[in-house]
Amino acid sequence: MSAATRRYSLFEPNKIGELSPAAKFALYTFLAAWSLFVLFPIYWLLITSFKTPTAVNNGPFFIPWVDFQPSLHAWRDLFVLDFEDTFRAYTNSIIIAVSSTALSVLVGSMAAYSLSRIEFAPNLITILYFVALLIGSCVAIGVFDADLWLTLAVAVALFFLLARAVGKLYTVRLKNGDVLFWIISQRILAPIVVVVPIYMMFQSVRLLDTHIALILTYAVVNMPIVVWLMYDFFSSIPRDLEESAQIDGATMIMTFREIVLPLSRAGLSATTLLVMIFAWNEYLLALFISTSRAQTLPILVAAMNAGERGILWWTMSVAIIVMIIPVVVLAVVLQKYITKGLLVGAVKG
């Protein structure tokens, strides 16, 4: 069967244009009701942002100019009175989300590409030897107060001198699947579980409450997702295509730019979007690692929930609205690539 042949499912619904008027009416009614249901919270958010505290507290009013008089009170609060805080949180969020996403997508997709193209065979014993040396060094430094650089030098020397010999003692080779599973297993544990060690690590290198701390943390936390998703996308690109390009004279970089990148654009877009949303909305880790200078939008929003003045629904609504705008824009921009990529598809004989 050629790839152009479309496969119909067992119960292929009629196209909307082919429905009877009654069915069409029912369908549109249902869709409209569903849209209302889905969009109502956003509408509520929007009108709340234009309410005064009195209008909010007086009860549920939904129709502006009828139920209540719209006011820019909350917007002024956030963008004029507290401009500095808002602006800082906004730029922090943008810097941290963009940088951490770029870092994890770049490194993660490179890892995924190599895992899908190269057969690795690391020896488990050598890895265990490495881990043992690492633990030994930590104990020596932390418990017995050994000199940091001396310990490191000894550990590195021991590793390179004996790694081969230790590896030959007993050979247990891992495969790509094991490496892949190890990477995703890093995400099975909720990242928040290790927040205390992360906090102490950044504290010891004096990076608490900095962009770099949050960028690194998010990049590491999201990397397994990138590797897992991109591995699947890269694996679906037939190897023949790259081999053919190689024979046709293309360099590795050209093969990547001309063949692999265009074919994985859909996957990259989807992964970027997903990871970006995770980083943009992340709250728990940011709560620990940032205190004031590196505070992100979710922290700002949450702070309005716990002030001395009670819950500031109105300013919170404003903050949430400005917070979801970039994500919506990004989704719209990337969606073009996602659908286009799916349309091209791979050609099978």
Next chain:
Amino acid sequence: MNAHSSELTAVAKGITADELNKFYGGFHALKDFSLEVMPGEFLVLLGPSGCGKSTALRMIAGLESISSGTLTIGDRDVTEVLPKYRDIAMVFQSYALYPHKTVGENIGFPLKVAKMPKAEMEKTILAAANQVELADLLDRLPAQLSGGQRQRVALARAMVRRPSVFLMDEPLSNLDAKLRGNMRAELKHMQSTLGITTIYVTHDQIEAMTLAHRVAVMKDGELQQLGTPKQVYTDPANLFVAGFMGSPPMNFLEGEIKDGVFTGPGMTLTATGYADTAHATLGFRPEDCSVVERGAGQLDARVYTFEMTGDQSLVTFRAGDKPLVVKMPNDFEVAADETAGISLSTSSVCFFDQAAGLRIRPVS
């Protein structure tokens, strides 16, 4: 043809493989593979799946490393050379068309990589597309083409650069039977017109017979026999080649050669000049024998089935537990379950040593 484009017409080069070996871990995939391909020759690597023929081709292409041995293309040792410097083009079984590029871009990719000027590139692409009758499909995407058209795009892309060697890995196996026949003829015509050295991998012995100047039959990573299609068909080197070539394949009967006479189950045949062999196999092609009256041939057997194929009739006998097939003219008829004789022409039978599987030839 102007001066510049004639520069693109490379001189066909020969290929020499000298004791190539390939190991995948402990698995010996290709064993001492030695082969010399003449410039402009169409050589077919033939064998069942897993026989190492694709591995051999991929090693010649540079897609698999060579564990040991040397490979020469033209006068150049390319054993350690990257694929792109080997001056080859390859057609993959899957065609390996770039799905996001149009037909024109696909064909032009090798030229784009070689940084050919745009105007000249368009001319060359059009010429190649014309050659495979694709000129009006240049703006389509591969997904919008039929199987045969995709195949043509792959061919055009391979020949657009005028490489000195074509490598083809089962290029016709994804086409339906009728199209395969047409493409086979076109491929052969194209190869002889362009005169480019071609190595073609297939498991289909009809393709091998029809296309090749010479056929290299392979099994279990070893070259079994190298020769013209006729040599391989009529003069097989061993039991495997004899059984692999031909459709229906050669008939085999096991027996013993003693004092110049082959004795099998219920039959004898003069085997003058052959040394005594305790375990010998007699082989004869279905077309080198005929069905005769009971007792008139060298052996009698019961007719198992009778099949009319249009241009001929196939009579299958059972001798012991083995089928024996005889090709007869299409006006011949015999009823199933009848017992009839089979007459062999002594000159066209082959004898094999069962233990080694090798052909036995007359001593004198």
